[in-house]
Amino acid sequence: MPELGRAALVVTLGLVVYALVAGGAAAHLGRRRLAQSAQNALIAAFFTTAIASVVLLAALVRHDFSFAYVARTTSEALPTAYTISAFWGGQEGSLLLWLLVLTGFGAAAVRLNRTWARDLIVWVVPVFAAVATFFSFLVVAVASPFATQVAPPDGAGMTPSLQNPYMLAHPPLLYLGYVGLTVPFAFALAALLSGRLDERWLIATRRWTLLAWTALGIGQLLGAHWAYVEVGWGGYYAWDPVENAALMPWLAATAFLHSVMIQEKRGMLKIWNVLLVILAFSLSLFGTFLTRSGVVNSIHAFTQSSIGPWFLAFIGLTVAVSLGLVFWRLSQLRSPTRLESPISREAAFLFNNLLLLALCLAILWGVVYPMLSEAIRGEAVVLGRSYYDFFLRAFGLPLLLLMGIGPLIAWRSASFRSLATTFRWPTLVALVAGVVLLVLGAGSSIPGLIAYTFSAFVFATIVMEFARGTRARKALGAVSWPAAFSSLMARNRRRYGGYVVHASIVLLAIGVAGSSAFDSVADAKLTRGESLAIGGYTLVYRSLDERQSANATEIRATLGVSRGGDDLGTLEAGKNAYTIERQVSNEVGIRSDKVTGEDLFVIAEQINADGSVNFRVFVKPLVNLIWLAGLVFLLGSAITLWPDRREQRRLVARAGEVGLPATR
C-alpha cells in the first residue's frame, strides 16, 4: 500500500505546515482555540507519520520489492531482524524515522508541559512544526520511501557491515539523540520568541536534554563496539566524519548540561546557554546532513544523494534565525550576576565549557576542512588521526582533570587554604598512582601516563564525595550505612548521578589510554602449524574452513591460543563473502580477558590460495573498560533522569504561587 504511505506523509506535511502557520499566528495574536488547534495538528502529525512508518515496515517484512526502497536495502535471504533494521539503513527510511521521533517527541513535550508552561508551549508548537515541515517536505518531495517500481525477483541486499546486531540499536539511538536535541532547541527558541526567559524553559527541557545526551552517548559507544567487532580494522574510533558528526552535538550538549547548572544556581550564562542549545541542535542537523548527503567519504556514509543542498539551506536558516532572536532578546538575557572569583565552581564549569567547545570546534574544523579545501583548491585535504589526537590530548586531558576539581570547589569563591585541604588526598592518590605506573613502565607514553594519573585523581574525588556524603547523611539520622547512601542518592540525584557519569568517563579515559597508548601489534603470514608471539600470547595457525550461512560463504582460520604455557582455547578469524551483495567483509577474532580487561584481537587480512593467511594481531590492554564505561554511564544517566519528587513538589508550589495550574 504505497499510496497509503504517501498519503499519510502528505497529510503529515499538511498538518505540520498548519501547526507552523496557525501556531505562529495564535502565539502572535494570543488566540487560545487556534493555539489548541495547532497543538492538535502537531500531535496528529505523529500518528500520521506512525501510519506511514507501519506501511514501510510492513513492506520490508513482506519483502515487497515493488517499493524501490525495500528492493534497494534488503533481499529475500536477509534475516528478519536486519530486514527490519533496513527501516533506518537507507536514506529515505532514516529520514522517516527522524520525522517519526521528531513528531513523537514534539507531541510528548507539548502534552507534558501544556498547562505548566502554556505561554511557552504556544511558541514551542510552531518551532517544532518548522523543523517537522522540513523533514516531512524531504520525505514527501525529495526522498520518498514510497517510490514504486516493477518488482524485481530479489532485492539488492544490505551492506554486509550493517548486518550486525549493533545496527539494530546504534542508529535508532543516535536518531533519538539527534532528534531529542530538538526539544531544548524548540523551548529555547520559544523562550526567545515569547520573551519568557525565566527558568521554565530550562526545567521543561532538562530531562529531554539528558535523555538525548544519554542516547547519543550510548549510541556512539555501540557504534564504536560495532566498528571494533565488525569493520575489522583493529580499532573502535577512527575520527571518521560521521563518527565525529555524533560526537560534536554530544560535546555541545555536555557543555550545556554543565553550564545550565550555573544558570540555575547563580542566574548566570543565560546567553551562553541559549547559544549552546542552538549549537547542539545545529550540529545534530549537520550530523544528519553528513551521514545522509554523501558529501564526505566515510565508511558510514551509505549514500550519495541530492538532499545535501536542502540540509545546508535549512541549517543556515536555523542558525540565522536563532542568532537573530538571541540578538533581539540580548538585553533580557544579560545576567545581573558576575563571576566573583576564578577559583569557584562556576569558574571551573566555565573552563570545562570552554574546553568542551574548543574540542567540539576543533573536530568541526577537521570535518569541514576537506570540503572547504575541495571547494577552494579542487582537492580534498583530509586531516588525519594525528590532528584529532593532538586536540583530544590538548583539551581532553585538562577536561579530565577539571572533572575532579569542579565538583569539589565552592560556588562563588574558594580560598587556597580550602583547596589545599580539599584536594590533599586525591592529589596524593594521583601522585602515588603516577609513580607506581611509571615504575611499571607506563612512561612509554606520556599522554597515557598523564591520563592514568588524572583518572586516579578524579576517581579519588568521586569516592571521597560519596564517602563524605554518606557519612554526613548517617550523622543526620540515617539508621544504617546503606540507608544513608540511599538517602544521599535520593536527595540529590543530579549531583550523585553526575558523579557516576564522571566515573564512567574515567573508565573510558583509562580504556582509551590503555588500548591506544599501550597496545601492541604484529603482522605475519602464517602457513598451517606456524606460530606468532605477541604480548605474552602465542598463536598457532591450525586450520582453514569454509561453510555456508543463509546469505554468505564464511571462511575461517582457526588459531590455537596460549599464554605462559596455559592453553586458552581457539580463536577464529576470517572473511564472509556475501552472495547477493557481492561484497566481502572481515570477520575478526577477539578473546577478552575478563580479569584484566585486555583483548587479543586477530584479523585475517588476506587468505591466500595456498592456504596461508596474512594475520594482523593486536593486544589491547584495558579496552574492555570502554564498554564497561557504557554500562556505568547508563546507570549514572538513569539516576540523574529518575524523577525527583522533592523537586517536583517545589516546582509545583512555585507555579501555584503565580496562579499557574498546580500540575506539570
Add this chain to the structure above:
Amino acid sequence: MTIALLLAVALAVACVVVVAFPFLMEPEPETDALDELDEDERHRLELLEARDRALGALKELEFDHRTGTISDDDYREQIGQLRREAAAALQALRRGDNESRTEAPDREGRPIGGRT
C-alpha cells in the same frame, strides 16, 4: 489501491476533525484570548526563582560544609551573604504581595491553581 485511497481519505478527514476540534467544541467562547502570565505575575515568578535559588544555595552550602567539601573559612565567608540574599528575595516577595493587595484588592481572592 481503492482501499488504500479510501483509508487515505479517511485519515485526512479524521485529521481535519482533530484540528478543528477546539472550534467545534467551543463555537462561541466567552473569551478566545490566551491565558498568559501578566507582567506582575512574571515579575513574581522571577522573585520566586531568586528565592528558591538562594534557599537552594544555602541548603547546598550547609550540606557541603557538613560533608567537609567546604572548609570552615569558605563557609563563614559565604553563609552571611547567602542569608542576606535569601532574606532580600523573601522581602521582595512580601513587598510585592502587599503592593498587589493594596493596588488590586479584587485579585486577592483568586484561587491558587485557578487557571484551567
